[in-house]
Amino acid sequence: MSEEPSPGPLNRTALYPFHVARNAHLVPFAGWEMPLYYEGILPEHAAVRGHLGLFDVSHMGILSVRGGHATELLSRRTTANVDRLVPGQVRYSFLLDSNGAIVDDLLISRLDTGADPARSYLVVPNAGRTPLIFDLLREHRRPDTEIARHNGAVAILAVQGPAARATLERQFPWRLADLAPYHLRRFPLESATPSDGALDVAVPSTLKDGVLVSRTGYTGEAGYELFVAGDRAVAIAEALVGAGARPCGLGARDTLRLEKGYLLSGQDFNHDRTPLEAGQDRFVDLDHPFVGRETLERQREEGVAVRLAGLTVEAAGAIPRHGTAVFAGDRPVATVTSGGLSPSLHYGIALAYLPRALTEPGTPLEVEIRGRKVPARVAKLPFLTAASARR
16 A cells, blocks of 8 residues: 655655554655554455444545636646536546656546536645646646635545544534535535535635535545545544544555445556556546547557456465566466455455466466465456445
8 A cells, every 4th residue: 555655754744643643653655644554454445344434534635626628738738628517526537648658647627507608616636746737738728717725725535434524414413304415515624515606726714614525535434534624634533533433544445446346546557558558448438538548549449468457366374465476377478556455355355467368357466475375267357346335
């Protein structure tokens, strides 16, 4: 579980006092000091699958893009046809290099109401890629397009698990029943009536008395991500813990996302794989021009040589990790990009880019663990289908 490290002193999120007060085990992660766990990865994983967990994900990039050419910029630089987004819609997408390789995956949310021709978006890239994405967007923007970063002034709390909606509605006067997956809405903290106003480029000031609630997450369970003013983050987190949410760290976040086959920046892609090789075809809109499109069109027509697939390793004590070698007979065919012991399934699971001929579920392979080859089998993704999952 690692994003690319960043040199220099570590940043701290607005929730750092919350982590210290609850004796979190803090570790460096992508330039930030973040909780790996509080009481343990396994109980935190179980809390999210069975009830409710609370994560600090304020280390993720928090960028606003607003202006007359904001839509054109984001459409040209990502695989999403951003012009098709309606107000309040969230889109998972990829930013590619000129060869079609994934630089980062990110969420793009449309924040304006449509009343103004100048559109406004919230862009959330991975923590370790944020400086690169910020600089790249600024470099390619038109003069009428403003780009700002709001880390520190804004915090993100991920409320994930089967009890997420009921707990949030009990704790705050919000009606969330009609908030569809991959949509967001702004709620005043003291009112059940959603705001009709756009969350424009002044993100921090807009959140002084409200919360931006996004029905998104990285766990595969029903859940929400709350964008809140940094100076209110600790109080909101404490209120959620008091309502039954369990504080969770990066360790559980990693095991949860792996069970769902979600990609991890810096491991499952690192400027080396295209979205089609990563099995993310549904998040590529080929109906608009974007950087890297030519490669993806060719791969769509000819097929990819390798494709991300799941592996299960059920031998007792055999746990595949990042870098584990994968064999077909005596021939090495891949290395594991992400792997570990599934707390829900109680055996090893992994992701690897396999030759296309070997990606059929059920295909027998082997992995080399501590110098010994053990049986593995190609598995259909996701490894786990959670009853409350809506992603």
